[in-house]
Amino acid sequence: MKTNRILLLMASASLLPVSLAAQSAIDAYNLSQNELRGTARFMSMAGAFTALGGDLSTLNQNPAGIGVYRGSDIGFTLDINMMNAKTSAIGAPYAKSQTHADVNNFGYVGTYNIGGSTAATFSWGASYSRLGSFRRSYQGGNMAMQTSLSNYITTLTDGTSVDDLKFSDRFNPYQNWSPDAPNWLSILAYNSGMISPVVALDANNDPYETSSYDGLWQYPVNGQPQITPTTGSAAFKVNEEGYIDEYAIDFGGSVANVFYWGIGLGITDLSFTQNAYYSEDLSHANVPANSDMGVVEGNGYFSLGNWKHISGTGVNAKFGIILKPVNELRIGLAVHTPTYWSVTTNYQGDTNFGYSSGVKGSEYTDEAAYDWKLNSPWKLQAGIAGVIGGRGILSVDYEYQGFNSMKTKNSHGDDYDYFNDDISAYFKSTNTIRIGGEYRVTPQFSVRAGYAYQTSAVKDEAADNSLEIYTSGTNPAYTFDSDTQYITCGLGYRISGFYIDAAYVHKHRTSTYHAFTPFKDYDGYWYDGPQAKVTDNNSQLVFTVGYKF
Numbered sequence: 001m002k003t004n005r006i007l008l009l010m011a012s013a014s015l016l017p018v019s020l021a022a023q024s025a026i027d028a029y030n031l032s033q034n035e036l037r038g039t040a041r042f043m044s045m046a047g048a049f050t051a052l053g054g055d056l057s058t059l060n061q062n063p064a065g066i067g068v069y070r071g072s073d074i075g076f077t078l079d080i081n082m083m084n085a086k087t088s089a090i091g092a093p094y095a096k097s098q099t100h101a102d103v104n105n106f107g108y109v110g111t112y113n114i115g116g117s118t119a120a121t122f123s124w125g126a127s128y129s130r131l132g133s134f135r136r137s138y139q140g141g142n143m144a145m146q147t148s149l150s151n152y153i154t155t156l157t158d159g160t161s162v163d164d165l166k167f168s169d170r171f172n173p174y175q176n177w178s179p180d181a182p183n184w185l186s187i188l189a190y191n192s193g194m195i196s197p198v199v200a201l202d203a204n205n206d207p208y209e210t211s212s213y214d215g216l217w218q219y220p221v222n223g224q225p226q227i228t229p230t231t232g233s234a235a236f237k238v239n240e241e242g243y244i245d246e247y248a249i250d251f252g253g254s255v256a257n258v259f260y261w262g263i264g265l266g267i268t269d270l271s272f273t274q275n276a277y278y279s280e281d282l283s284h285a286n287v288p289a290n291s292d293m294g295v296v297e298g299n300g301y302f303s304l305g306n307w308k309h310i311s312g313t314g315v316n317a318k319f320g321i322i323l324k325p326v327n328e329l330r331i332g333l334a335v336h337t338p339t340y341w342s343v344t345t346n347y348q349g350d351t352n353f354g355y356s357s358g359v360k361g362s363e364y365t366d367e368a369a370y371d372w373k374l375n376s377p378w379k380l381q382a383g384i385a386g387v388i389g390g391r392g393i394l395s396v397d398y399e400y401q402g403f404n405s406m407k408t409k410n411s412h413g414d415d416y417d418y419f420n421d422d423i424s425a426y427f428k429s430t431n432t433i434r435i436g437g438e439y440r441v442t443p444q445f446s447v448r449a450g451y452a453y454q455t456s457a458v459k460d461e462a463a464d465n466s467l468e469i470y471t472s473g474t475n476p477a478y479t480f481d482s483d484t485q486y487i488t489c490g491l492g493y494r495i496s497g498f499y500i501d502a503a504y505v506h507k508h509r510t511s512t513y514h515a516f517t518p519f520k521d522y523d524g525y526w527y528d529g530p531q532a533k534v535t536d537n538n539s540q541l542v543f544t545v546g547y548k549f
Contacts, residue, residue: 023343023345023370023372023374023408023416024422024470025408025422025425025427025470026469026470026472027310027472028374028408029406030134030272031244031272031310031312031341031376032374032376033457033481036452036488036505037079037129037130037131038055038056038060039055039056039057039075039077039104039105039542039544040077040490040492040501040502040503040542040543040544041055041057041438041448041490041501041503042058043488043505043540043542044436044450044488044489044490044491044492044502044503044504044542045395045437045438045448045450046436046486046488047061047397047434047436047452048396048435048436048450049397050333050334050381050382050383050395050399051322051330051331051332051384051397052065052330052385052393052395053065053069053322053332054068054069056075056107056109056127057129058262059109059125059127059248059250059264060129060246060248060264060318061381062320062322062334062381062383063250063251063252063262063263063264063320063334064262064320064321064332064334065262066111066125066250066251066252066262067121067260067261067262068260069109069123070111070121071548072110072548072549073547073549074107074108074109074546074547075106075107075499075544075545075546076106076544076545077106077542077544078104078543078544079102079130079540079541079542080101080540080541080542081099081102081539081540082538082540083097083098083099083136083137083538084096084536084539085097085136085137085534085536086138086534087138087139087140087533087534088533088535089532089533090142090144091141091143091144092141092142094140094141096137096138096139098137100135102130103128103130104130105128105129106127106128107125107126107127107129108126109124109125110123110125118255119254119256120253120254120256121253121254122253123251123252123253124250125250126247126248128245128247128248129246129248130243130244130245132243132244133242134240134241134243134244134273135240135241135242136238136239136536137238137240138237138238139235140236140532141234141235142235143235143236143531144233144530145233145280146528147217148217148280148285149194149278149280149476149515149529150194150195150216150217150280150302151216151217151519151521151527152476152516152521152529153185153189153195153215153476154195154214154215155519155521156185156186157182157183157186157189157190158213160182160186160211162209162211164176165182165190166191167191172366174365175366184365184473184474185349185473185474185476187365188304188350188363188364189351190213191363192351192353192361193287193288193302193353193355193359194215194216194302194351194353195213195215195216196214196286196288196295197212197213197293198210198212198214199293199294214286214295215286216287216302217232217282217521218230218284218286219523227284228284228297229284230282230283230284230286231282231284232280232281233280234278234279234281234530235277236277236278236515236532238275238276238277238477239274241271242272242273242310243270243271244270245268247266248266248267249264249265249267250262250263250264250265250318251263251264252320257324258324258325259321259323259324260324261321261322262319262320263317263319263320264317264319264320265315265316267313267315268315268341269311269314270310270311270312270313270343271311272308272309272311273307273309274306274475275305275306276305276306276475277304277305277306278515279303280302283299284298285299285300287299287300287355287356287357287359290359298355298356298357299355299356300354300355300356300357301353301354302352302353303351303353304350304474305350305351306347306348306349306474306475308345308346308347308473309345310345310346311343312343312344313341314339314340314342315339315340316336316340316376318334318336320381321334328387328388329384329386329387330383330384330385330386331384332383332384332385333381333383334379334380335380336378336379336381337378338376338377338378338406338407340373341376343371343374344370345370345473346369347472347474348365348366348367348368349364350364351363351364365474371411372409373408373409373411373413374407374408374409375406375408375409376406377401377403377406377429379399379400379401379402381398382397383398391440392437392438394435394437395434395435395437396434396435397436398432398433399430399431399434400429400430400431403423403427403430403457404423404427404428405429406423406427407420407423425462426458426467426469427458427459427462428458428459430454430456430457431455432452432453432454432455433452433453434451434452435451436450437450443494444493444494444495445491445492446491446492447489447491448488448490448491449489450486450487450488450489451486451488452485452486452488453483453484454483456480456483458482463482465514465528466518467517468517468518468519469517471517476516476517476529477515478517479511479513479534480511481509481510481511482511483509483510484509485507485509486505486506486507487508488504488506489503490502490542497548497549498546498547499547500543500544500546501542501544503541503542504540504542505540505542506539507538507539508535508536508537509535509536510535510536511533511534511535511536512531512533513531513534515529515530515531516529517529
């Protein structure tokens with residue numbers, strides 16, 4: 001079906017270094033997202049604390065917040081997360097709920113009165129915080145198809161000799177470490193019958209296998225005989241686990257109870273595990289013939305499973321100030337450097353397949369392990385807070401996060417220019433608004449509420465299927481998040497230095513799952529991979545207990 005493509009074999013050769021990688025712009029994006037997390041008071045006011053301070057969560061936000069303390073503080077926070085994910089815009093939607101508990105935060109702040117003519121204080125603090133959870137599970141079936149994943153894989157494989165894909169007694173293609181070695185997805189697809197070499201005739205009219213490949217999906221092409229178009233449906237399942245934690249050490253102080261300053265150091269670690277499954281069930285497809293060469297029209301199915309584990313440690317710095325020109329007003333500003341991560345990725349892929357031609361079986365890759373580095377986005381935060389009537393507080397924050405400034409590097413610290421170009425092509429900066437309020441009903445009892453809105457980090461061109469999106473390993477799927485909203489409320493009670501706070505947080509986010517990138521197939525048309533809408537509605541109950549002295 002694709003004899004006309006033999007003349008275009010080199011067109012995709014420049015893509016091979018990208019497809020060989022153990023990291024991608026998508027990995028950088030997934031690992032750089034944080035959530036609204038902290039103490040119950042912080043979360044009940046939607047995290048609008050850049051200008052407020054006086055809370056253990058400010059060690060991770062604006063370190064100048066510890067300068068607001070007039071005494072010491074020790075506290076512990078528990079988070080109960082009730083998660084609900086629904087998939088829609090597909091033939092077989094699915095909903096899944098799960099509940100888990102995390103320790104959001106525990107920490108200590110100590111304050112010392114330096115005295116003197118400026119009435120200065122000095123504070124230091126240390127805390128553990130869970131900045132984000134990767135826990136997420138979603139799936140769907142009976143997805144509409146325009147083409148097959150196998151056809152996309154041919155665009156990565158064209159130009160590769162069949163001999164470089166085949167196993168033999170003395171050759172394992174997964175262990176071919178030459179610069180021009182084929183990507184592992186191509187090797188896996190070839191040995192699973194997902195792609196088949198196009199057969200041509202030599203000068204003696206003897207057939208031979210070219211280095212151009214047929215995918216399973218067939219459709220009529222100008223100048224070729226009419227064929228029965230392929231039809232089919234797809235299904236997927238994604239399960240993710242993991243976390244980003246930060247151990248913060250902050251130093252700060254105040255001058256004349258008007259100017260507050262702070263600097264912080266964050267030591268971070270992450271663990272991310274993803275199990276992803278994708279399958280296609282096809283009719284009238286280009287299935288491999290039960291012979292040495294060629295394809296025949298038939299029915300078939302295949303599934304692709306992928307396991308990935310990413311672990312790493314990182315470091316970042318934070319700088320902040322708070323200015324209180326009058327007792328009723330505070331203005332805050334904080335800057336976060338990128339987190340400089342050293343990361344290790346392990347992954348493995350496997351397939352199961354069966355075709356009406358009699359070809360069936362299973363294949364799996366070796367396990368890969370790669371070290372690399374990531375610079376996460378930098379952040380700028382600004383806030384203003386006012387005291388109303390001596391009993392109320394209203395605080396507003398703005399946060400800028402430069403997702404387009406992320407950088408990937410090899411283990412030696414050299415830039416991966418092609419991945420960084422992808423980051424610039426796919427992602428943009430985000431803007432977050434946080435609004436929080438607190439009203440002291442009695443000297444001991446307070447009520448709180450808040451709202452936060454964060455824009456999507458994904459550029460329109462990437463989100464609307466106008467670009468090819470490159471992933472890592474042997475998993476071509478990716479999920480892009482749109483805007484995220486938080487609605488929050490809570491209560492607080494203080495007595496004799498002890499305090500207990502409770503918060504309820506509702507998070508709403510929509511995303512789009514893509515089974516594989518849109519691409520231009522051999523018939524010259526642009527095709528989208530199967531897609532599904534994923535809606536997360538998560539509820540959190542957060543409890544903090546502590547003592548100020």
